[in-house]
Amino acid sequence: MSSIKISARLFGLLFLFLLAANWMVWREVALFRQAELRVTFFDVGQGDAILVETPERHLILIDGGPDQSILNHLGRTLPFWQRQIDLIVLTHPHDDHFYGLAQVLDRYQVNQVLWSGVACQGSSCRLWEEALAESSAEIIIAQAGQRIRSDSTFFDILYPLESYYRYLPSNQNDLSVVAQLTYGQQKWLLTGDATAKTENDLMAYWGPALQSQILKVAHHGSRSSSQAEFLDRVNPELAIIMVGADNRYGHPADELLERLAERSIIVRRTDQDGHIKVISNGLNYYYE
Ligand SMILES: [Zn+2]
Incomplete structure (x- = not known):
């Protein structure tokens, strides 16, 4: 029995x-x-971390958030055997964008790192430079006109307009790397913490080419970015705000939310929606 x-x-x-x-x-x-392009906007609190998975299985990670949580998010999102990342992009050397990237450089085989190469000061910035020095990744200094291609997907650098290697800006946000991702008829505009000055430069240089269906709202929804003229120029259908709940900066600003609402732009926020995944077949997209 x-x-x-x-x-x-x-x-x-x-x-x-x-x-x-x-x-x-x-x-x-x-x-x-998967035969689709996936762009995941991770909920990393007050910071940015965006993963692009192309249909050909190339991986681009744009910023890494303010702590180590990106390692968990990547572990849950990628197949367990995936230990390689093709390209890391740092939009600008502020903690809420680079800290997690330093951890990723340590744990993953990273082929290339693209950033502005600006001078930066402070102990946290040294952490980023040390992580870069220890990595075997090829370093690319960002400049408008560069195109990274993964078969059917283009990743175009729109800003800075020229090389600012070793230049110390008064505001690092002004020199955020801005990129446009294109897959078929779908475009994503990824703006880092771009300021109104950056937006003015972008509009003057790129004009109608800025038009994109999906906009990663600059600087966590700060009121001084995403000016009305810039939103009209980009003319997005969907805006993603990467922001921490109850952050001390008051992001996203009410004025910014009003500017988006006035234009009937759909808004998704990481503080309310968690991770946001936008998936496209090149003709259409959906998000979850
Ligand atoms: Zn930031």
Whole structure:
């Protein structure tokens, strides 16, 4: 009698094990076989961290958030065997953008790092420079006109307009790397912490080319960025605000939310919606 009970229990355990193994295998297959572009805006609190997964399985990570949580988010998002990241982009050397990237450089095989190469001061900035020095990644100094291509996907650098290597700006946000991602007919504009000055330069230089369906709102929804003229020029359908709940800066600003509402732009916020994933087949997109 007892042996039958044990056998039944063993069978039950075996069944559960096979069920779990089956789920894991199909999850990996589904992740591997995706034919869509996925852009995940991670909820890292007050900071930015954006992962682009191209249909060809190339990975671009733009900023890494203010702490180590990016490692958990990547671990849950990527297949377990994925230890390589093709390109890391640092928009500007402020803690809420680079701190997590230093951890990623330490844990992942990173092929290339693109950033402005500006001079920066303070102990936290040294952390970033040390992480770069220890990494074997190729360093690319950002400049408008550069294009990184993953077969059907383009990643175009729109700003800074010229190299600011070793230049010390009075405001690092002014020299945020701004990039436009294109897949088929879909465009994403990724703005870092761009300021009104950056936006004016972008509008003067790029004009109608700024038009994008999806806008990563600059500087966590600060009122001094995302001017009315800039929003009209980009003309997005969907705006993503990456912001921490109850942050001390009062982001996102009411004025900014009003500017978006006046233009009937759909808003998603990481403080309210958590991770936001925008998935596109090149013709259309949806988000979850
Ligand atoms: Zn920031």
